[in-house]
Amino acid sequence: xxxxxxxxxxxxxxxxxxxxxxxxxxxxxxxxxxxxxxxxxxxxxxxxxxxxxxxxxxxxxxxxxxxxxxxxxxxxxxxxxxxxxxxxxxxxxxxxxxxxxxxxxxxxxxxxxxxxxxxxxxxxxxxxxxxxxxxxxxxxxxxxxxxxxxxxxxxxxxxxxxxxxxxxxxxxxxxxxxxxxxxxxxxxxxxxxxxxxxxxxxxxxxxxxxxxxxxxxxxxxxxxxxxxxxxxxxxxxxxxxxxxxxx
Amino acid sequence: xxxxxxxxxxxxxxxxxxxxxxxxxxxxxxxxxxxxxxxxxxxxxxxxxxxxxxxxxxxxxxxxxxxxxxxxxxxxxxxxxxxxxxxxxxxxxxxxxxxxxxxxxxxxxxxxxxxxxxxxxxxxxxxxxxxxxxxxxxxxxxxxxxxxxxxxxxxxxxxxxxxxxxxxxxxxxxxxxxxxxxxxxxxxxxxxxxxxxxxxxxxxxxxxxxxxxxxxxxxxxxxxxxxxxxxxxxxxxxxxxxxxxxxxxxxxxxxxxxxxxxxxxxxxxxxxxxxxxxxxxxxxxxxxxxxxxxxxxxxxxxxxxxxxxxxxxxxxxxxxxxxxxxxxxxxxxxxxxxxxxxxxxxxxxxxxxxxxxxxxxxxxxxxxxxxxxxxxxxxxxxxxxxxxxxxxxxxxxxxxxxxxxxxxxxxxxxxxxxxxxxxxxxxxxxxxx
Ligand SMILES: Nc1ncnc2c1ncn2[C@@H]1O[C@H](COP(=O)(O)OP(=O)(O)OP(=O)(O)O)[C@@H](O)[C@H]1O
Ligand SMILES: [Mg+2]
Numbered sequence: 001x002x003x004x005x006x007x008x009x010x011x012x013x014x015x016x017x018x019x020x021x022x023x024x025x026x027x028x029x030x031x032x033x034x035x036x037x038x039x040x041x042x043x044x045x046x047x048x049x050x051x052x053x054x055x056x057x058x059x060x061x062x063x064x065x066x067x068x069x070x071x072x073x074x075x076x077x078x079x080x081x082x083x084x085x086x087x088x089x090x091x092x093x094x095x096x097x098x099x100x101x102x103x104x105x106x107x108x109x110x111x112x113x114x115x116x117x118x119x120x121x122x123x124x125x126x127x128x129x130x131x132x133x134x135x136x137x138x139x140x141x142x143x144x145x146x147x148x149x150x151x152x153x154x155x156x157x158x159x160x161x162x163x164x165x166x167x168x169x170x171x172x173x174x175x176x177x178x179x180x181x182x183x184x185x186x187x188x189x190x191x192x193x194x195x196x197x198x199x200x201x202x203x204x205x206x207x208x209x210x211x212x213x214x215x216x217x218x219x220x221x222x223x224x225x226x227x228x229x230x231x232x233x234x235x236x237x238x239x240x241x242x243x244x245x246x247x
Numbered sequence: 248x249x250x251x252x253x254x255x256x257x258x259x260x261x262x263x264x265x266x267x268x269x270x271x272x273x274x275x276x277x278x279x280x281x282x283x284x285x286x287x288x289x290x291x292x293x294x295x296x297x298x299x300x301x302x303x304x305x306x307x308x309x310x311x312x313x314x315x316x317x318x319x320x321x322x323x324x325x326x327x328x329x330x331x332x333x334x335x336x337x338x339x340x341x342x343x344x345x346x347x348x349x350x351x352x353x354x355x356x357x358x359x360x361x362x363x364x365x366x367x368x369x370x371x372x373x374x375x376x377x378x379x380x381x382x383x384x385x386x387x388x389x390x391x392x393x394x395x396x397x398x399x400x401x402x403x404x405x406x407x408x409x410x411x412x413x414x415x416x417x418x419x420x421x422x423x424x425x426x427x428x429x430x431x432x433x434x435x436x437x438x439x440x441x442x443x444x445x446x447x448x449x450x451x452x453x454x455x456x457x458x459x460x461x462x463x464x465x466x467x468x469x470x471x472x473x474x475x476x477x478x479x480x481x482x483x484x485x486x487x488x489x490x491x492x493x494x495x496x497x498x499x500x501x502x503x504x505x506x507x508x509x510x511x512x513x514x515x516x517x518x519x520x521x522x523x524x525x526x527x528x529x530x531x532x533x534x535x536x537x538x539x540x541x542x543x544x545x546x547x548x549x550x551x552x553x554x555x556x557x558x559x560x561x562x563x564x565x566x567x568x569x570x571x572x573x574x575x576x577x578x579x580x581x582x583x584x585x586x587x588x589x590x591x592x593x594x595x596x597x598x599x600x601x602x603x604x605x606x607x608x609x610x611x612x613x614x615x616x617x618x619x620x621x622x623x624x625x626x627x628x629x630x631x632x633x634x635x636x637x638x639x640x641x642x643x644x645x646x647x648x649x650x651x652x653x654x655x656x657x658x659x660x661x662x663x664x665x666x667x668x669x670x671x672x673x674x675x676x677x678x679x680x
Contacts, residue, residue, distance in 0.1 A: 055676060059673055059676065062578065064577075064578050064671070064672040064673045064675070064676070065671075065673050084583070085582060085583075088577070088580055088581070088582050088583075089580070091578060091579065091580045091672070092579065092580020092581075093580070096579075097575075097578050097579055097675070099575065099675060099676065100676075101571070103571060103572070103575040103675055105254065105572055105575075105576070106261075106572070107254055107257035107258050107261055108250075108253075108254065108257075112250070112253075116250065116576075116579070117579050117580060119248060119250050120579070120580050120581055120585075121580075165579070169580075177676055
């Protein structure tokens with residue numbers, strides 16, 4: 001665990017959380033009594049078959065959805081007690097998002113997309129913003145594409161822009177739900193490598209879900225889910241990683 | 248936030264077809280509104296000018312003189328004294344024109360007609376020339392005694408030409424009949440209703456015909472600098488005349504020749520003053536402007552509703568298309584009210600641009616048609632009191648129109664925008680296509 005600072009208080013703490021969706025008459029349990037604790041600067045993968053609750057879990061951590069029962073504590077704040085407004089603020093300042101379909105604003109340039117969260121924050125002046133955005137674009141290797149529109153970029157490049165956007169506010173946590181699902185496996189691995197690099201440079205906690213065993217292999221630890229439950233919360237060793245690759 | 252404006256602008260540019268269609272519709276309605284407004288204020292202005300030159304001042308100090316209870320004449324006596332009261336009360340009055348008033352029958356060899364006879368001192372009223380366009384004859388000849396100006400249509404009815412003599416038969420102030428021979432010196436182009444019932448003759452000849460003295464006249468036409476002050480000036484005059492011991496009739500929105508009947512029924516004799524405004528004197532024409540304005544408003548309201556539906560629809564589509572974008576922005580920390588603002592700004596930007604373009608087009612069209620001097624069709628001349636259509640650029644009205652259209656479209660945009668603002672951030676994670 002080169003990066004994970006397990007001694008510090010957890011950045012994400014999930015306590016006895018259940019989540020149910022009601023579809024008309026039927027109640028679909030998506031998460032069943034989950035407990036999870038993530039330390040700052042971890043690089044975690046959530047794995048599991050389709051419908052096992054990966055997205056649901058990430059949504060709860062990302063404060064875009066609320067638990068039916070249980071406690072979700074993000075950066076020391078119990079999200080049950082927060083208003084819609086406060087949750088939005090929490091997302092803005094504490095969490096970065098990377099989406100499966102990149103989700104860049106099509107009418108904004110690469111630079112403007114990355115800058116956007118900083119404008120929402122209203123903390124930095126324009127010179128500082130520019131510096132911060134260009135630094136990140138250099139790190140993700142897209143400094144020369146700053147003026148391009150997302151539609152002029154490849155999928156891999158778009159996801160790099162999304163990574164830069166997720167990191168620009170220096171959030172404590174970055175969440176990524178299947179960030180490589182829309183990319184070919186080579187590009188996907190590069191994206192995960194980039195995320196890992198950022199995790200090492202910025203000490204940002206990364207939690208991502210994936211189906212891809214190769215992608216999973218880059219994680220420091222894997223949380224395995226099945227049927228709305230965590231079946232394995234393995235701090236990974238070299239050995240288990242090899243097993244994973246073989247699997 | 249500037250970025251929201253940028254996003255709005257770029258999205259408008261992105262969906263150029265939709266923007267052009269909707270913007271075009273808004274621009275079209277604005278252009279129409281501006282055009283109609285120019286027309287309406289042009290008509291209002293021409294009517295005011297024609298009416299106030301032909302048969303009324305901005306304010307009229309007139310009245311009736313009754314020898315017996317049932318016998319009224321449209322006469323005010325000792326008008327110089329009235330003039331003094333006016334000048335004392337309204338120091339800023341620009342011009343006072345005494346006009347003779349009569350109502351009689353014109354008889355030629357071939358026909359006859361009823362008309363209100365205006366007694367005028369043509370040398371004293373230069374403005375008269377601007378409104379009355381002489382087709383045949385010479386206006387200056389109206390300075391000679393026993394002459395008359397009639398309008399084309401009247402000339403046709405009476406079958407007379409310049410130089411012909413017609414007989415005017417009327418009642419004198421004392422109630423006896425009197426006639427006078429008048430030489431036709433000018434035949435003027437018709438100016439609507441005005442020219443159906445009006446003829447003009449030298450005020451001196453009219454005095455002799457109706458057997459009133461030099462100190463009497465039909466009415467004093469007052470012209471003031473600012474016609475917006477008419478209501479105030481009316482009140483001041485009324486007070487002043489009452490204070491000076493005159494009997495003043497109640498206000499009634501009727502032309503003087505429509506009042507004989509009721510005045511004759513009243514049980515008084517002697518002099519009563521009647522203070523009227525040009526609008527009261529012209530009330531039988533007021534419906535023209537009211538009808539044009541009414542039509543304009545109905546049309547605009549209908550079009551506005553259509554546009555509002557268009558805006559709503561277009562925003563619904565935009566919001567449906569951009570659901571994931573909205574979800575994303577909400578997820579990365581954009582507050583609801585900003586999302587609302589983003590879409591309202593989009594609608595606002597579109598309508599500001601479109602109304603601006605529309606106003607320019609409407610004003611240009613009005614200016615063009617104004618320069619073209621479109622002749623008013625004979626039928627419409629009746630109501631418009633003019634020979635050519637006039638458009639007046641009413642900047643205040645144009646600005647108001649733009650503001651109303653922009654306001655309406657922006658307000659309507661709030662409804663779908665609220666829906667957008669309520670979208671859950673989870674929608675960002677849903678990936679369809
Ligand atoms: N909005 C929803 N309404 C109803 N049921 C839902 C909703 N979202 C998820 N579910 C259900 O909750 C369960 C967990 O879904 P979730 O999307 O978290 O799975 P997942 O592990 O992300 O699957 P995948 O790998 O296919 O993305 C599933 O049974 C799913 O059908
Ligand atoms: Mg999922």
